[in-house]
Amino acid sequence: DTGADLLVRSGVVWFGSAGGWVTASHHTLTQLGIPSEVIDEAALRGLFPSIDASGIETAVFEPEAGVLRAAQAVEVLARRAQRRGARLTTAVAAPDGASVIVDGAHRGADVVVWACGPWLPRLFPELVEASVTKQDVVFYRVGPEWAAPGVPGWIDLDRAMYGCGDVDGKGFKASSDIDGPDFDPDTEERVPSPENLERCRHYLARRFPGIADAQVALTRTCQYTSTADGQWIVAPHPEHAQVWLVGAGSGHGFKHGPALGEYVAALAEGRAQPEAHLGLGHRDVAGNLRTGQPTDGTHRPS
Ligand SMILES: Cc1cc2nc3c(=O)[nH]c(=O)nc-3n(C[C@H](O)[C@H](O)[C@H](O)COP(=O)(O)OP(=O)(O)OC[C@H]3O[C@@H](n4cnc5c(N)ncnc54)[C@H](O)[C@@H]3O)c2cc1C
Known part of the structure; x- marks a missing residue:
């Protein structure tokens, strides 16, 4: 009832190792009645204008997932709350x-x-x-064939990378999920590190070769606040x-x-x-839910 289109129903595809987290999630989604399907390389090629699928042991597509227009959603939420009597x-x-x-x-x-x-x-x-860490998000200038909803969101668990197709002309998004350096949200600059720009560029060349040389259109800093x-x-x-x-x-x-x-x-x-x-207090690292640890030898930047 907001009148705003806050969810781009692009679908989301997960890349991972056979029998690993992606497979387990597919089973869980199936049990919950949420549509998801294991797709083959030909289907993957149908989702992206250019993809090198080598090294992807399994891919699971969630057709009903998508990308949220976050800034608009916050504006809509604030307006609705005020209409219901909240004072901002x-x-x-x-x-x-x-x-x-x-x-x-x-x-x-x-x-x-x-x-x-x-x-x-x-x-x-x-x-x-x-902890609060700095996570760089990069958007690349791409052609209309890379726009969402045509192109899905994607998560490559083994390489700790994720992103999505171009939403509203912002660009094709790519970001490393590896824990970045500690970040002070009050004093530090929200600019990407050369190391992360290189990491994203390297990934594009590896996985989406058709946009290996795409220009950077926009960057953002996400802060992970993590126990x-x-x-x-x-x-x-x-x-x-x-x-x-x-x-x-x-x-x-x-x-x-x-x-x-x-x-x-x-x-x-x-x-x-x-x-x-x-609850508050000390947490045990064992059993950490984080998936941002690549299996390709990439380590946390200093
Ligand atoms: C570039 C980027 C990409 C992201 N990508 C994703 C994604 O793909 N998926 C996802 O789920 N999440 C993503 N996130 C993370 C997500 O936005 C955060 O997890 C979420 O916003 C946290 O919500 P929050 O309300 O706890 O805190 P915040 O959204 O950070 O809101 C906290 C608010 O409190 C205000 N505040 C803080 N201290 C004070 C104070 N002393 N007095 C008054 N106000 C104060 C701040 O100004 C801020 O407005 C992303 C974030 C960024 C920045």
Whole structure:
């Protein structure tokens, strides 16, 4: 009912090793009744104007998945919330016990939710154990044959790369999922490292040779806010039960936003109980959910 077309139904294709994570996900999706199919090399060639599929042991296509228009979605959300009575204030907020200081004034509330992305660990340094890393996203100038929805989103797990077709003329997206260097969201420049530009270029030449020399149209910096085990933080403040700390989406926060929002609303209204594994404090690295570790010998940049 927003009147905006927020989801580009391009489908998403996963590349991976036979019997690995992609295969397991295909089984899970099938059990849940979500359409997904294992596709062969000929079908892959039908999805991309140019692809070198060598080295891809298995490919799974999710036809109903797609790409979200994130900036528009946030604008629509803000407008809808205001129509329903929310008041939007643009200011820097700071916690003070159970209340909030905004523009120097204390504001009390029945419930306070701190969902501050990469700023969450610095607002609550004693409570939040999470790293913030710099992840470069690159968009390439390409011809109309590379536009989404014709071209799907793609994730190459073995090489820790992902991207999507050209949405709204922004360009063909490619990004490395390998954990980048630590990042200060207040002081550091949001420009890509030469190393990451080279990594993306190398991948294009390897996987999508038809656009190996495409010009860079645009770059963006994504910040991954991550706990040691890759799980979210969705937890009450230990001293103020009506204050909630929410974040650490490991760079996956946007697509989970609606479901997470419903869950946090249920917590705030006492309709759900907090989950211990999403709590504050130290997390065990063993069992980390992150998939951004390539099997081709590429390591975390310094
Ligand atoms: C370039 C890029 C690409 C991405 N790609 C994907 C993707 O493909 N898939 C996906 O799922 N996710 C993706 N993400 C990640 C996703 O956007 C985040 O995980 C998600 O936005 C996190 O939501 P959040 O509400 O926790 O934090 P944020 O969206 O970071 O919002 C936090 C807000 O709090 C504000 N804030 C912080 N501190 C204060 C303060 N003291 N006072 C007042 N306001 C404050 C900030 O200004 C910000 O507006 C991407 C992000 C970027 C930047």
